[in-house]
Amino acid sequence: MASLxxxxxxxxxxxxxxxxxxxxxxxxxxxxxxxxxxxxxxSFRFGYFSQQEGEIGExxxxxxxxxxxxASNQLLQQQPxxxxxxxxxxxxxxxxxxxxxxxxxHVPAETLPGYGKSVYSITKGTARLFFLNADRLKDAGDxxxxxxxxxxxxxxxxxxxxxxxxxxxxxxxxxxxxxxxISAVFIRNSVYVLDLAVTQEPSxxxxxxxxxxxxxxxxxxxxxxxxxxxxxxxxALTIKAEKEHxxxxxxxxxxxxxxxxxxxxxxxxxxxISLVGIQSLWHYHPGxxxxxxxxxxxxxxxxxxxxxxxxxxxxxxxxxxxxxxxDYDDSDWKTGRSPLGYTNNKELQTYIQSKLESGSSxxxxxxxxxxxxxxxxxxxxxxxxxxxxxxxxVYLNGQEVSRDAILTGVLTDSSLAIPNEFTFxxxxxxxxHLNKLxxxxxVIAVEVHRGHPGAPxxxxxxxxxxxxxxxxxx
Numbered sequence: 001m002a003s004l005x006x007x008x009x010x011x012x013x014x015x016x017x018x019x020x021x022x023x024x025x026x027x028x029x030x031x032x033x034x035x036x037x038x039x040x041x042x043s044f045r046f047g048y049f050s051q052q053e054g055e056i057g058e059x060x061x062x063x064x065x066x067x068x069x070x071a072s073n074q075l076l077q078q079q080p081x082x083x084x085x086x087x088x089x090x091x092x093x094x095x096x097x098x099x100x101x102x103x104x105x106h107v108p109a110e111t112l113p114g115y116g117k118s119v120y121s122i123t124k125g126t127a128r129l130f131f132l133n134a135d136r137l138k139d140a141g142d143x144x145x146x147x148x149x150x151x152x153x154x155x156x157x158x159x160x161x162x163x164x165x166x167x168x169x170x171x172x173x174x175x176x177x178x179x180x181x182i183s184a185v186f187i188r189n190s191v192y193v194l195d196l197a198v199t200q201e202p203s204x205x206x207x208x209x210x211x212x213x214x215x216x217x218x219x220x221x222x223x224x225x226x227x228x229x230x231x232x233x234x235x236a237l238t239i240k241a242e243k244e245h246x247x248x249x250x251x252x253x254x255x256x257x258x259x260x261x262x263x264x265x266x267x268x269x270x271x272x273i274s275l276v277g278i279q280s281l282w283h284y285h286p287g288x289x290x291x292x293x294x295x296x297x298x299x300x301x302x303x304x305x306x307x308x309x310x311x312x313x314x315x316x317x318x319x320x321x322x323x324x325x326x327d328y329d330d331s332d333w334k335t336g337r338s339p340l341g342y343t344n345n346k347e348l349q350t351y352i353q354s355k356l357e358s359g360s361s362x363x364x365x366x367x368x369x370x371x372x373x374x375x376x377x378x379x380x381x382x383x384x385x386x387x388x389x390x391x392x393x394v395y396l397n398g399q400e401v402s403r404d405a406i407l408t409g410v411l412t413d414s415s416l417a418i419p420n421e422f423t424f425x426x427x428x429x430x431x432x433h434l435n436k437l438x439x440x441x442x443v444i445a446v447e448v449h450r451g452h453p454g455a456p457x458x459x460x461x462x463x464x465x466x467x468x469x470x471x472x473x474x
Contacts, residue, residue, distance in 0.1 A: 050186070190216070
């Protein structure tokens, strides 16, 4: 009986081994060839189709170690067979918000009330991803910025990214991205990153129009198609442009620890407070004989001109008829929201909010008042953010504080600027002119000149801000 029992036990073991062997064979476990899991230690991996000449579906099959991808709505609609719950769309205005809501059932609805699915966020691994509506973000008071801040503060992740279909072209938006803790912003073929955190620069890495941000232009890569891959290992992030089979064309690396230490050392200690916002309302008037400028006794007509100071550096008050004077009556001037101007450039035409008439004078004048109710002596800095073509002069409470592309000296409405391409929100440090800011009502006046009487372009927008140590408030 004992030998029979041993025989049955041995037979059972052989049968079990045979079943296991057949199961292993039938499952066809891959022994070589393709990637089947994320790199060891990767806490986050995400793919982005910034541009695509091949089939998205084939790329997704090839990059099996990436679970989720992003692409523009237009690109996804061109390849409907590739659409799946793995793909997150970027709203790009190629369809209505209503149709966009219907096209992607897996996208979170009403993450931000009133925006449908055109604005939403998701969390993947150690990253928070924001998908934004660029059309609405062009309004400096748009609710997306406050929502981003609250979302990040309520659920802090190691990394935060944002996707947009186009640049909103507002410095205030980029300041808000920086202060909220956004690590990188993806706009079509451009990757914007905070330069302080970058540990390895890619080729075609350039300064941008926004403070602290630099941009990697992916459109300059010689080989296409490719996919942009985001890969995080703890606090280190690598953004790669990869061809088929994982061949890396170029890459950028940044470290989140640098951003964290920078946030603590700068953003919490100082505050940037807006006095005049981008896209504000301005009084404006075209150049003509009704615009008067005073010429006080002793002023050097070929010198620094409109900066009017005595030998004791005390300002000489301007008469009330001088358009630069805080007491000037501009109630009969027209009012418009900036950017203001006129241009034959189709791209810039969509940027202008108030179209001005091109007249015989090459000059337009602008004025705006604002309030400051604290002691200016306690402020640490003053900044001008100005977009213009061709040249400008800015006056604060009747005194010149900045000019560019215009020769020094007293100006009239027929004075010409030095021909100049459109300058996009140049940041000018006006710390030396903080003493011209007063407690109460302040007036900023600007004259913008064309480089030629018949030039087809004149553009203007301006922001003014102060920097405090966190104790001052408007």
